[in-house]
Amino acid sequence: MAVKIRLKRMGKIRAPFYRVVVMDSRTKRDGRAIEEIGKYHPTEEPSLIEIDMERANYWIAQGAQPTEAVAALLKVINDGKLRTKEQGQSKKERYEAALAAAGKSSDDKDASSTPRKRTAKKAEPAPSTDVAATEDAAEAKVTAEAEAERTETSEKNES
Structure with a gap:
């Protein structure tokens, strides 16, 4: 064979x-x-x-x-002419080197590498009593205008 x-x-x-x-x-x-x-x-x-x-x-x-x-x-x-691949750094070593370059240590658990998203401050709603007061004022204004129009039309009809 x-x-x-x-x-x-x-x-x-x-x-x-x-x-x-x-x-x-x-x-x-x-x-x-x-x-x-x-x-x-x-x-x-x-x-x-x-x-x-x-x-x-x-x-x-x-x-x-x-x-x-x-x-x-x-x-x-x-x-013996066999070329070998150079051993690179492990992921952890590269990560720690990047943190050191940024001026931070890898022991900081609270500090993250990316900033957190900021929450926008929402406009505080006006207190409910003020809302009711403004609604009452708006209604009073509308009713006053309606009465003024009625009186004007009635005066025109009389003349």
């Missing part, structure tokens, strides 16, 4: 990642693998390459042939 160490494509369309697998040379590209020994993400910057070198060396000693792509990955790992 001819055994190969090759890449098994996974992921979505236009977002591939690969598993480094040991499989029979006659199986399909994405077929059943004998063993998965690593993974390769070419779209990340820098590319993520994780291969269990102990298992890869074991299978090569047993006669497995790596494909050209896998041979290139193994060479990068063995030469």
